[in-house]
Amino acid sequence: MTTAIDVRGLRQGFGGRTVIDDLDFTVARGEVFALLGPNGAGKTTTINILTTLTKADAGTARVAGFDVRAQPVEVQKRISLTGQSAAVDDALTATENVVMFARLAGLGRAAARRRAVDLIAQFDLRDAASRRVRTFSGGMRRRLDLALSFVVTPEVLFLDEPTTGLDTRSRRDLWDIIRALAAAGTTVFLTTQYLEEADQLADRIAVLHDGRIAALGTAAELKARVGGDTVEVHDDRGELRREIATDGTVAGLRRALDLLDQEGADGVVTLRRPSLDDVFLAVTARSEKELA
Ligand SMILES: Nc1ncnc2c1ncn2[C@@H]1O[C@H](COP(=O)(O)OP(=O)(O)O)[C@@H](O)[C@H]1O
Ligand SMILES: [Mg+2]
Missing domain, CATH: 3.40.50.300 (P-loop containing nucleotide triphosphate hydrolases)
Known part of the structure; x- marks a missing residue:
């Protein structure tokens, strides 16, 4: 069995x-x-x-x-x-x-x-x-x-x-x-x-x-359905200034950081992992698309 x-x-x-x-x-x-x-x-x-x-x-x-x-x-x-x-x-x-x-x-x-x-x-x-x-x-x-x-x-x-x-x-x-x-x-x-x-x-x-x-x-x-982690940049007052979705790979993270460099982004950079909310959003968006 x-x-x-x-x-x-x-x-x-x-x-x-x-x-x-x-x-x-x-x-x-x-x-x-x-x-x-x-x-x-x-x-x-x-x-x-x-x-x-x-x-x-x-x-x-x-x-x-x-x-x-x-x-x-x-x-x-x-x-x-x-x-x-x-x-x-x-x-x-x-x-x-x-x-x-x-x-x-x-x-x-x-x-x-x-x-x-x-x-x-x-x-x-x-x-x-x-x-x-x-x-x-x-x-x-x-x-x-x-x-x-x-x-x-x-x-x-x-x-x-x-x-x-x-x-x-x-x-x-x-x-x-x-x-x-x-x-x-x-x-x-x-x-x-x-x-x-x-x-x-x-x-x-x-x-x-x-x-x-x-x-x-x-x-x-x-x-993969959610789209991996999100790179976030906050200013010194804690306000979200920029967010870039990544595919969760090392190369994807590097691309996101390169982009921030090019933009001359200034602030505190953090990586936000997908939350349960992100999963539900991704999953429900998909099923609505399938229904349409
Ligand atoms: N014995 C019961 N009688 C009436 N409603 C119930 C009973 N058990 C669960 N429910 C309802 O079923 C739903 C799912 O409950 P539950 O299985 O405990 O959810 P979870 O464990 O995911 O939090 C809830 O809306 C809850 O109020
Ligand atoms: Mg329970």
């Missing part, structure tokens, strides 16, 4: 309003796949269907070789999902939570203990290991919640906006952990609102827009 996730014609609405409409995609085993979209785009709805928490209105989805509707227990055995903070017990310490979770997942006492020590360190909770979770900040709670989803290595790991609410360092640490898991063969399906995050982690990115996949491809393919 080389397909980890197979989605066909998936559709879901709430109260007569369509949220996801006719989604089709496949994710290969060992691939990191990002579903990119703004707030309310339907990312969590999609994850909930794929992890058997919600039954879709129409369409089929197979995860790790099993149908989410017909064989939910088989699917559940092979996946894990973050964002289930309900699993965290406030009255226990961080370590106790991980140990309990590991024991429930079938690890022996000593193995559970070792796993807890590793995960507490990986998720930067060492200083708080013996503190009750009740006293944790939002970011610490988030890291503990993530640690729990890494207790056992599943075939398919679902991460719903894993870095939302994390500081920059924790975000980068988590990226490293996700990359290591993927390198070891776990399929990762993650959602994000950040193009940069999808770019950093994902082999392929699906852009969710108006309940449909507006674009699907590698980060490089999406960026």
Whole structure:
């Protein structure tokens, strides 16, 4: 089996309003796949269907070789999902939570203990290991919640906006952990609102827009549609004076800078990477053109 996730014609609405409409995609085993979209785009709805928490209105989805509707227990055995903070017990310490979770997942006492020590360190909770979770900040709670989803290595790991609410360092640490898991063969399906995050982690990115996949491809393919980075020149009051779109290549950047030289441009030069807004603009402009 080389397909980890197979989605066909998936559709879901709430109260007569369509949220996801006719989604089709496949994710290969060992691939990191990002579903990119703004707030309310339907990312969590999609994850909930794929992890058997919600039954879709129409369409089929197979995860790790099993149908989410017909064989939910088989699917559940092979996946894990973050964002289930309900699993965290406030009255226990961080370590106790991980140990309990590991024991429930079938690890022996000593193995559970070792796993807890590793995960507490990986998720930067060492200083708080013996503190009750009740006293944790939002970011610490988030890291503990993530640690729990890494207790056992599943075939398919679902991460719903894993870095939302994390500081920059924790975000980068988590990226490293996700990359290591993927390198070891776990399929990762993650959602994000950040193009940069999808770019950093994902082999392929699906852009969710108006309940449909507006674009699907590698980060490089999406960026080619957006047109790469933009060179900006600001004056000393911070006002944008000049912007030049580049194709994202070194040669393209050099051409942009040569042009600025010729113009005798004066000011602070910065490179702006394409934002999620740029991707949506590019993708929606394209589909309007195709319709016309
Ligand atoms: N259980 C529900 N009942 C009614 N509306 C819902 C429910 N779940 C999600 N929605 C609506 O569906 C849309 C997509 O939500 P969601 O999948 O959570 O988006 P995202 O995760 O991309 O932010 C939103 O408009 C949300 O209000
Ligand atoms: Mg969501």
